[in-house]
Amino acid sequence: MQGLGLVTITLANSVTLITAMSMSTICRNGQIKGGGIYFMISRTLEPTAGATIGLLHTIALCIICAMNIIDFCESILDKMNFHFNGTQITGDPGNDKRIIGICALVILAAIVMKGMGWLAQYTFLVILLAAQINYITGVVIGPTSDQARSKGFVGFTWELFERNAGPDYRPFDGMEQNFFTVFASFFPLVTGFLAGSNVTGDLKDPTNALPTGTLLSIITSYVSYVIHALLCAGSYVRHASGNVTAYQEYAMEKNYIKIWENPVLNCVKDCDFGIQNDLEAMKLGSSFEPLVYFGGFAAALSSATACMIGAPRMLQAIAKDKIFPGLGIFASGYGPRNNPLNAYALTLALSACCILIVNLNIIVNYLTNFYLIAFGVMNFAAFHANSSNAPGWRPAFKFNNRWISLLGIVLCSAGMFMFTWQAALITSAAVVILYLYVLHRKPEANWGSSADAQVYTNILKLLGELQLTMDHVKTYRPQLLVLAGAPFQRPPLIDFANLICKDISIMVVGQVVKSDTPMSPHERNRLIVQGNSCLRLQGVRGFLSILDDKSLKNGARSLMLCSGIGKVRPDIILVGYKQDWSTCSEEALEEYFKVVEEAFDMNMAVGILRCPGGLDFSEVILPPMEELEEAAVDNKDAADKKKNDNSKKKHGQMIYRARSGGALPKVIIDYITRFQQKQKSGHIDVWWLYDDGGLTLLLPHIISQRNQFVNCTIRIFFNARSQGNLEFEQRSMVSLLRRFRINFSDVIVINTREKARTSTVKEFEKSISHLDLMANIEGTNPYMRLRELLLENSADSKLIFITLPNPRREATCPHLYMSWLELLTKDLPPCLLIRGNQTSVLTFNS
Known part of the structure; x- marks a missing residue:
């Protein structure tokens, strides 16, 4: 038992220790405000990831609050059953848990909302410390009666310690157990180190106090867990019947030597006692039995109180940042301490719903995975910030190491899928869906996150690579x-x-x-x-x-x-x-x-x-x-x-x-x-008059792929090279366009060498009569002829591309050049006059 038990404790605390180191690194890089892990992840990594983890962590805190209160209820009912001859409230244990649980939840909520949560925490802590000292003292003293021995508590010996070394998994609540299910049940117990981070807004100096307090709490908890595990493994047998008479008869016969070999302590059936069967076995090893009960009560209620304090604060921080719609009501605070009463009410409602369910064992694996995801993202935030090489990332935490954070990411990721891969897939899917939702909303937040810094780093690197290409x-x-x-x-x-x-x-x-x-x-x-x-x-x-x-x-x-x-x-x-x-x-x-x-x-x-x-x-x-x-x-x-x-x-x-x-x-x-x-239908007409490298063809192709023009077809008009075989030129152009992979609906051959109609010439002369350009009429004929063709073919088109005339230096004055452009575009749909720089932009090659 102590072998894999210590592995479970060590592995769980290793994950939390690494995560706490990453969290401490983030804390020591600037001022920390209220919001716990939500604030740290959103300000360090990115708002989207922080909001996703923050909201899920808030829900997880409500569930854990309910689980601890249910544990408290079970302890109360056990005491009532033992000391009052099976007395029950309603006759149904499930309803009894609901009644006691709701009452306890309401009392805790009232204490917390009155601002007395910390006082309750300190009280629970004193009781818990006293209970632990009481238990350790009792184990050292050893059993004081044969009744205690017959129920499995035989006192600490190394031989019994070695005997309990191996695992012995037994079904529990109809479910088969293994190392991973035990780890999943145990892991939520070590997540309490986040209690301090959940209330960062209430700390006087969270930047320094949070890392110190968190690391000390993990180390103290780990030592405490190990001590109790070792004491249990060396002081209790796994199975005992509790038959005092049978125990005494065998013990007297063997002169009380190797008493753990007594058949009473190695029963096969009707074993109600022993460390593996009796959930209250620790009271046998305590020097003052009632204090064990109060210690259990204090542990459960302390954890529930911490969750009741932390969840509303985190929800309030998320609501203030307006990441999710509809949460604005929870941003309000009341009183000098800015108590989030609305958030308290929601936390109370969610926890109450979980208490009404009673049996929360079915979601333990999912809860563990949510925590592993949260821890993994926290480690990734520290790793990513260290890797971004941003000058603004200057943590004062001396144990900052990105490779330790990377190890935390690996442990969290591997743990999720090693324990229950089905639950890992479901929880991962839930996180991804919520993340994509937040990403889709594009929260307007500029907090200087490492994701922003990494964008610059990536672009700088890619620009360098592009320059060498x-x-x-x-x-x-x-x-x-x-x-x-x-x-x-x-x-x-x-x-x-x-x-x-x-x-x-x-x-x-x-x-x-x-x-x-x-x-x-x-x-x-x-x-x-x-x-x-x-x-x-x-x-x-x-x-x-x-x-x-x-x-x-x-x-x-x-x-x-x-x-x-x-x-x-x-x-x-x-x-x-x-x-x-x-x-x-x-x-x-x-x-x-x-x-x-x-x-x-x-x-x-x-x-x-x-x-x-x-x-x-x-x-x-x-x-x-x-x-x-x-x-x-x-x-x-x-x-x-x-x-x-x-x-x-x-x-x-x-x-x-x-x-x-x-x-x-x-x-x-x-x-x-x-x-x-969006254009319902129509044509994009391309008047490709000169070879400019293909830009006049490429741009219409790009625009035809856009949603606004996707229903439009491209028609190509090109100038005949000669007066010869126009059909051959058309076939050649069709073949060329297909090799360029340009989609088109029609190819039309035009001839701009023909003389423009008299009416067009007179219209042009009239429009430029005040500009003294009459001497250039002959050079303008191709454009006048092209205007006639444009009016005939493209007057109803959605968009027109025309090869831009080349402004020849010293040969074309500004007025003449603009008169050409006027001819080509006047009274027509939107026109783009475009001319490439003779650089090829289209190719046949794949």
């Missing part, structure tokens, strides 16, 4: 620099870029603030907060880059040069179409034109987006930060504000408000959110 056409990703100004000004441009980059590549939103004087840090921070807020509300993952310069051209050039890092840098610049090109100042048009030229000079691809209704809504809508401030005033309750924010994410009219404060007209909302809306 050779470029290959199969791994190409379109990376965008979007010159959108402040994100709230041009929402459709941001949404369109997001269609290309979402989940596959980087998007940098660039804003050039034209200013003759340097921007102040305060103003820059305001713009950054405002821009990031807008991106978040739009559901866009992008990086904001803001700089100030005297000219747009120089600012854009700086953005092109400095945006990104290593190979994660934009290679495509996306700008909005300049609607007022024909009426704006020469300087403004020249700057716009130079930005496009500069991008081509820096070997970047260029995209220009034009949409009906325009892209710039800065004169119509409120900036997002102003809107959020108004929402904060109108919604006093934080929970209502968060709910309002969630609705903003789903409905465009909730994000964008008119500058007057009212709702925007529906037509404006439709313009703003056009790329958020």
Whole structure:
């Protein structure tokens, strides 16, 4: 018995000692507040893991509270049965336990809620210490009567100690027992070291007091368990009948030598006594029997009180952080000690339900697994924080060692599945489901956890590896620099870029603030907060880059040069179409034109987006930060504000408000959110006029995979190379597209060399008559002819991609170039004029 018994005690306490060391490491890395293991895990590892473990631990504390009270009830009923001739309250032991248990629970709850829990704890501790001293003294003195000997207590001897060395598992409550079931039953008894961590908010100096108190409690408990196990193994026989007469007859015959060989102490049936059968055997070895009873009462009620104190505090901490919906009512505290009365009420209700069940043995394995998971996560939090190499992780605990924490993780994980793998699977599934739920809610918490630090470490490592990786056409990703100004000004441009980059590549939103004087840090921070807020509300993952310069051209050039890092840098610049090109100042048009030229000079691809209704809504809508401030005033309750924010994410009219404060007209909302809306059906037309490396084909393919355009089909229009066999050219293009694995519904050959119709020429001459561009009419014919084809074929399309004309330096003036773009996009659905940098982005190879 003492062999595997000591292994059980040592293994259980090893797990708790390692976990306590990990917990102490976390405690000594900063100020600890209320919330126990929830606070420590959530602030160290991540809020999601902390909330999951914290909530499950709170429930586990309620169950353990009920289990200890049920143990107390069983002891009371045993005393009533022994001292009052089988007296019962109702005649049903189960109902008797329920009545006594509920009464005890209510009394304990009243004591705790009155703030007298600590006084009760100290009282129980004194009684428990007295009971242990009483028992040890009695064992040392030995049995004082043959009645005690006949019931199995024969006094301490090494021979009996050796005899009890091996295991002897017997069925209990109809269940077969083994080492693992015994460990599962014993393990909850060593989890009391968390009692201090559960009330960290009430400690004067938890950073220093908690590690010291926790480690001392584990060591003291371990020594106590070992001493009692050794004394029991050397002083009691396993089975005894309690027949005093038979015992005395045999003992007198053998002259009281090796009395444990007495048949009375080796019975096979009708064995009601002995250390393995009599749950009250310890009273035989005590010097004062009633004190043993009180010690048992004190142990059970002390553990129940600790759970009653800790569970509400942890629930209150979880509720304050607003991780779970519907728990806000439990965040309230009352009185000078901020007592969580609502949380006390819930703890009382849950514990009462468990007491009404009475038989909790069936969930012991699950409870043990929940604790092992909690301990494993605590160890992982310390291990992960040590491994993140974050400069902010500076624990003052001198026994900090990540490999010890790793050992704790291994022991907890192995223990779960070695003991009862079915229960391990069920409890693990429960933890994973709750974790995924919290993860899905995306709690807004920024506590500087090791998970955040590890993200930086991982990215830094991967960026280094990416830098050493050779470029290959199969791994190409379109990376965008979007010159959108402040994100709230041009929402459709941001949404369109997001269609290309979402989940596959980087998007940098660039804003050039034209200013003759340097921007102040305060103003820059305001713009950054405002821009990031807008991106978040739009559901866009992008990086904001803001700089100030005297000219747009120089600012854009700086953005092109400095945006990104290593190979994660934009290679495509996306700008909005300049609607007022024909009426704006020469300087403004020249700057716009130079930005496009500069991008081509820096070997970047260029995209220009034009949409009906325009892209710039800065004169119509409120900036997002102003809107959020108004929402904060109108919604006093934080929970209502968060709910309002969630609705903003789903409905465009909730994000964008008119500058007057009212709702925007529906037509404006439709313009703003056009790329958020799902298209029922239609075409994405690609006018592939020149070979630019394949970017003009790749971008439509990417967008056609998005949910907004998944119902649309791609049509390819390409320019005939000659007036010869057009059917052959069409077949060649179909074959090429299939080898590129580009899905398409139709391939159409066009010819832009034909002369444009007179009506188109006159319309163009009229539109540019005030710009002195008449001498360039002949060079514009291909674009006029292309406009005719666009109006014939793509007027009803959902989206159009057109190869962007190349602005030839010194040969194309800004007005002429913009007149070409006007021809290609006027009165048409959303158009992207795109031109690659001649770098291949499509390949035949697998």
